[in-house]
Amino acid sequence: MDTAVEDLLRRLAPQVLGAVVRRYGHFDTAEDAVQEALLAAATQWPSGGVPDAPLGWLVTVASRRLTDLLRADQARRRREETAWRWSFDVPAVSGTDDSLILLFLCCHPALRADAQVALTLRAVGGLTTREVARAFLVSEETMTRRITRAKQRIRASGQPFGLPPPASRQDRLAAVLHVLYLIFNEGYATTSGPSLHRADLSTEAIRLTRMVHRLLPDDSEVAGLLALMLLTDARRPARAAADGALVPMAEQDRSLWNAAFIEEGIALVTAALPRGATGPFQLQAAIAALHDEAPSAAATDWPQIVALYSLLLRLAPNPMTALNHAVAVAMASGPSAGLALLSDVSELSGDHRFHAVRGHLLEMSGDGAAAREAYLHAAGLAGSLPQQRYLRERAARLVSDPRA
Amino acid sequence: MKYMILTYASQRDYDAMAGKAVDTEWTGEDFAAMHAFMTKFNQDLEEAGELVETRALDAPVHTRRVGGTPGLVTDGPYAETQEVLAGYWIVECESFDRATQLAMRLGECPAPAGAAATAYADVRPIVESSADLGF
Numbered sequence: 001m002d003t004a005v006e007d008l009l010r011r012l013a014p015q016v017l018g019a020v021v022r023r024y025g026h027f028d029t030a031e032d033a034v035q036e037a038l039l040a041a042a043t044q045w046p047s048g049g050v051p052d053a054p055l056g057w058l059v060t061v062a063s064r065r066l067t068d069l070l071r072a073d074q075a076r077r078r079r080e081e082t083a084w085r086w087s088f089d090v091p092a093v094s095g096t097d098d099s100l101i102l103l104f105l106c107c108h109p110a111l112r113a114d115a116q117v118a119l120t121l122r123a124v125g126g127l128t129t130r131e132v133a134r135a136f137l138v139s140e141e142t143m144t145r146r147i148t149r150a151k152q153r154i155r156a157s158g159q160p161f162g163l164p165p166p167a168s169r170q171d172r173l174a175a176v177l178h179v180l181y182l183i184f185n186e187g188y189a190t191t192s193g194p195s196l197h198r199a200d201l202s203t204e205a206i207r208l209t210r211m212v213h214r215l216l217p218d219d220s221e222v223a224g225l226l227a228l229m230l231l232t233d234a235r236r237p238a239r240a241a242a243d244g245a246l247v248p249m250a251e252q253d254r255s256l257w258n259a260a261f262i263e264e265g266i267a268l269v270t271a272a273l274p275r276g277a278t279g280p281f282q283l284q285a286a287i288a289a290l291h292d293e294a295p296s297a298a299a300t301d302w303p304q305i306v307a308l309y310s311l312l313l314r315l316a317p318n319p320m321t322a323l324n325h326a327v328a329v330a331m332a333s334g335p336s337a338g339l340a341l342l343s344d345v346s347e348l349s350g351d352h353r354f355h356a357v358r359g360h361l362l363e364m365s366g367d368g369a370a371a372r373e374a375y376l377h378a379a380g381l382a383g384s385l386p387q388q389r390y391l392r393e394r395a396a397r398l399v400s401d402p403r404a
Numbered sequence: 405m406k407y408m409i410l411t412y413a414s415q416r417d418y419d420a421m422a423g424k425a426v427d428t429e430w431t432g433e434d435f436a437a438m439h440a441f442m443t444k445f446n447q448d449l450e451e452a453g454e455l456v457e458t459r460a461l462d463a464p465v466h467t468r469r470v471g472g473t474p475g476l477v478t479d480g481p482y483a484e485t486q487e488v489l490a491g492y493w494i495v496e497c498e499s500f501d502r503a504t505q506l507a508m509r510l511g512e513c514p515a516p517a518g519a520a521a522t523a524y525a526d527v528r529p530i531v532e533s534s535a536d537l538g539f
Contacts, residue, residue: 024466026479064422070465071415074480 013126018098224282230265
């Protein structure tokens with residue numbers, strides 16, 4: 001499709017959905033109607049030209065589609081099924097961007113994380129079900145079911161179209177940020193399949209997080225998350241070798257890193273850190289910034305990274321954070337200090353990353369045989385092919401190394 | 405004195421006007437002719453100083469009914485052939501008869517034969533103050 005038209009449609013998608021749901025309700029059916037309007041525009045606009053008021057065009061077409069879909073629905077359903085208990089306070093929606101309201105709806109706590117992610121990409125990101133399905137390597141049919149169920153659940157929850165009440169707003173925002181982070185991570189650290197990056201998902205996550213940051217410019221965690229994404233994604237060009245193999249950060253060609261993203265990410269986290277309570281995303285962004293600023297792995301400010309991971313562990317205890325903390329400690333104080341900390345994260349013993357880190361630290365400490373064993377064990381647990389190849393190569397290198 | 409002129413349509417009528425295949429066909433010309441008639445009708449009322457306001461309502465499928473059990477809301481409760489309020493005019497004129505005469509002009513609105521035969525409008529006086537009720 002025409003990229004300019006596609007960009008325009010993706011940007012307008014949440015506004016169209018917001019306008020239609022405000023006027024007519026029926027979030028679930030309206031979402032289908034908007035998809036059909038977007039599809040109609042995608043086929044007509046590239047050749048026929050973009051209308052003068054594209055938003056109005058889309059809202060009109062989507063409203064008409066909604067009327068049709070509701071008519072078909074009504075013919076099928078019995079009347080009592082369309083009655084529901086109105087048990088909520090009607091929230092004020094003026095002065096709030098619809099995109100934000102939609103994000104809160106899509107990340108509703110009644111939904112599982114995979115459903116939140118899928119619905120967010122479709123309803124707010126404007127991706128088609130096929131695109132979402134492709135991004136998550138499931139069939140279109142499976143994704144259709146997942147999205148349909150998610151929408152039914154939101155409908156059943158009686159969630160009104162509006163921001164969550166102030167008392168739960170922070171928790172709900174945390175859920176939104178978590179979903180955006182999951183989307184980013186799915187694109188960055190592909191969990192399965194042949195390709196290391198599903199760059200589109202990372203790009204989409206950054207786009208949506210930028211939007212949230214624009215809507216909530218004073219929220220430090222939103223700024224922290226955007227900074228974290230930019231500072232992480234900045235390394236993407238150096239992360240895979242020409243043959244698709246994974247290049248660890250220590251060995252990456254840092255001149256390939258995206259300088260504009262690094263600059264923007266550092267500016268964001270620098271502005272966010274002194275503002276109010278420091279949240280986990282800001283700390284992770286600060287860590288990423290230290291990596292990105294370092295001219296080499298050896299010249300990285302590891303003691304500062306250790307300090308930030310310690311803070312992060314206290315704020316949001318998590319085995320992956322503990323694992324990264326152990327790596328930073330090893331870099332700052334030597335491999336044996338890092339290895340000693342690994343016993344605290346034994347719950348990760350079924351995860352390839354735990355064994356990969358163990359392999360690295362053992363290799364650093366000179367125990368080639370144990371390192372090789374750890375790498376091979378990690379390779380057996382890794383999901384993505386580039387990761388498996390990387391770990392087996394590390395293991396093979398130790399065999400040919402006379403020191404091993 | 406103020407009167408309300410009310411017109412009615414079923415979901416089926418809305419569908420027909422939207423160009424969907426039902427038993428009554430509205431062609432493009434029918435629709436354009438109706439639109440031109442209504443524009444003229446409203447203009448005349450306005451010029452005569454008799455129009456207070458006029459509105460059309462969206463399709464019956466976009467209806468929420470509240471009531472009965474407290475807190476219960478029902479989506480679009482109408483059967484598709486049931487006629488419900490579709491639009492109204494509030495006119496200010498000298499008498500019920502004048503208001504009726506205005507409403508009768510709506511009968512001249514071009515429409516396909518099937519639609520024209522069953523179309524009707526109600527005229528009802530608006531209750532404005534106790535004086536209107538004769539107190």
